[in-house]
Amino acid sequence: MSNEKKSIHDLLEFIDHSPTPFHAVEEMKNKLRTQGYSELKESDAWELTSNGKYFLTRNDSSLIAFIVGTKTKDASGFKIIGAHTDSPNLKLKPNPAYDKSGYLQLGVEVYGGVLLTTWTDRDLSLAGRVIIKDKKQPQSKLVRFDESLLRIPQLAIHLNRDVNEKGLALNKQNHLPPIFSLAGKKGSTKDLLEKKVAQKLKCKPADILNMELSLYDIQPGAIGGAEGEFIFSGRLDNLASCHAALQALTESKAKDSMTRVIAFYDHEEVGSDSAQGAGSPFLKDVLERLTLKSDNPRETFFRSMANSFFISADMAHAVHPNYSEKHDAKHMPILNGGPVIKCNSNQRYATEGVSSAWFEMLCKKAGVPVQKFVVRSDLGCGSTIGPITASNLGIRTVDVGNPMLSMHSIREMAGTKDHLPLIKAFKEYFIV
Ligand SMILES: [Zn+2]
Structure with a gap:
C-alpha cells in the first residue's frame, strides 16, 4: 500500500471509530499509549523528563499530548498544533x-x-x-x-x-x-x-x-470519484486535522530543544467557552507547568511563550463548481491542491503576514503545495480556535487546513491527495 493510501485508510478508520469527541479522545489515547506516551492527571504532581512523552485529557473530550523539549527549562518554547474534536x-x-x-x-x-x-x-x-x-x-x-x-x-x-x-x-x-x-x-x-x-x-x-x-x-467513510480522488465521510471537520497532527507527533522521533505539543479541544462548534474548550486555561496551564522546574519559572514561562508558535488546523472551504460565485475569484482553493492558509483581516482567522510566510516556507521545505483563502468581501467569515488561543496565549499563530466541500453536512467531502501533504508539513514542523 502506498503511503498516500495508507494515510487515507488510517484516517477513515479513525473517523469511523470516533462517532463522538469521547470516542475520538479514547482512540487517540490508545494510539499514544502504544507509542510510549504516559498519561498524566492534572490533579497529580508531575515529574517530567527531558524528551519524555506525555498526554492528558479534560472531560474525556479534549486532549493535550507533548514531547518535552531538551531545553524547555532554558525557555526554548513550544511548537503547538491545535484542532478540535467536536463536529455539529x-x-x-x-x-x-x-x-x-x-x-x-x-x-x-x-x-x-x-x-x-x-x-x-x-x-x-x-x-x-x-x-x-x-x-x-x-x-x-x-x-x-x-x-x-x-x-x-x-x-x-x-x-x-x-x-x-x-x-x-x-x-x-x-x-x-x-x-x-x-x-x-x-x-x-x-x-x-x-x-x-x-x-x-x-x-x-x-x-x-x-x-x-x-x-x-452508521455509513462508514469511503473513497470515491473516477480515480479515487475524493473522500466521503462524516466529521472530516475536524477529525482529519486531529489525525494529521497526531500522526506527525507520533512519528517525531528526533530530539528537539523545543517542546512539541498537540492540543485538541471539544466545543469549538459552539464557541469554545467551556472548561475543556479552546477558551479555557487548559493549554496555558500545561505550558506553564512545563517550565515550573526551571530556576526562574515565571520568567522562563514568559520567555518560552515569546519563543513559541501555534498552528491552528481546521478544514477550509474549497470552491464548489455549482456555486463558484460564493468564492473570491483570486482565492478559490481546490480539492487535492494542498493545505490552505486562511486569512481574514478582521481576525476571524489568526493568520498574519509573518506566520503566513513562515507556513508557506515550511510547506516548501516539505515539498507540499499551498493555497490561500479569504472569504468574499460581501460575505461573513467562519472562524476557528486560532483567534481564541492567540488572544489567550499571545503566541504567533497561523490558521491552516485542508480544502473540503459539504462542510457541516452529515457526510462531508475532501481530497485523497491533500491528507498526506498536511501530515508532511506537520512533520517538517515537529522534526522527525
Ligand atoms: Zn472545524
Whole structure:
C-alpha cells in the first residue's frame, strides 16, 4: 500500500471509530499509549523528563499530548498544533423519550451549525458517554450502537409540493426528533432506550445516572470519484486535522530543544467557552507547568511563550463548481491542491503576514503545495480556535487546513491527495 493510501485508510478508520469527541479522545489515547506516551492527571504532581512523552485529557473530550523539549527549562518554547474534536450533530435531550401518533420518538438538541437537511433519510444510530452508578463514585462508560436505530424521515413530496422550489425548511423542535420505534406493548420509549443502553453496558437500567448521547450516521467513510480522488465521510471537520497532527507527533522521533505539543479541544462548534474548550486555561496551564522546574519559572514561562508558535488546523472551504460565485475569484482553493492558509483581516482567522510566510516556507521545505483563502468581501467569515488561543496565549499563530466541500453536512467531502501533504508539513514542523 502506498503511503498516500495508507494515510487515507488510517484516517477513515479513525473517523469511523470516533462517532463522538469521547470516542475520538479514547482512540487517540490508545494510539499514544502504544507509542510510549504516559498519561498524566492534572490533579497529580508531575515529574517530567527531558524528551519524555506525555498526554492528558479534560472531560474525556479534549486532549493535550507533548514531547518535552531538551531545553524547555532554558525557555526554548513550544511548537503547538491545535484542532478540535467536536463536529455539529444532534444530541439527545436529558429526557428525550416521548410517544406521538403511534410512534416512539427521541427529542434532540441541535449542537453547532448542523446542515440540518442532510440528517434526514439516513441510517442513524446513537453513541456517547453514559454515567453509571458504582460503589465508590459514578463511572463514565463509552457506548456505541452499530446498528441503525433511528431515522428522521422526510415528508413525502406529495404532502410538501413546493419543497423543490422553496427548499426544505426544518423546524428544530418539531421536525428533527427521530423515530425510534412504534408505540405498543413494549412499554414507554424511556424504558426501551434505557433497557437498550443497559444491555449494551451490561448494567441494570436503574444504574444509569445520566446519558450524553449523540446521533451519528452508521455509513462508514469511503473513497470515491473516477480515480479515487475524493473522500466521503462524516466529521472530516475536524477529525482529519486531529489525525494529521497526531500522526506527525507520533512519528517525531528526533530530539528537539523545543517542546512539541498537540492540543485538541471539544466545543469549538459552539464557541469554545467551556472548561475543556479552546477558551479555557487548559493549554496555558500545561505550558506553564512545563517550565515550573526551571530556576526562574515565571520568567522562563514568559520567555518560552515569546519563543513559541501555534498552528491552528481546521478544514477550509474549497470552491464548489455549482456555486463558484460564493468564492473570491483570486482565492478559490481546490480539492487535492494542498493545505490552505486562511486569512481574514478582521481576525476571524489568526493568520498574519509573518506566520503566513513562515507556513508557506515550511510547506516548501516539505515539498507540499499551498493555497490561500479569504472569504468574499460581501460575505461573513467562519472562524476557528486560532483567534481564541492567540488572544489567550499571545503566541504567533497561523490558521491552516485542508480544502473540503459539504462542510457541516452529515457526510462531508475532501481530497485523497491533500491528507498526506498536511501530515508532511506537520512533520517538517515537529522534526522527525
Ligand atoms: Zn472545524
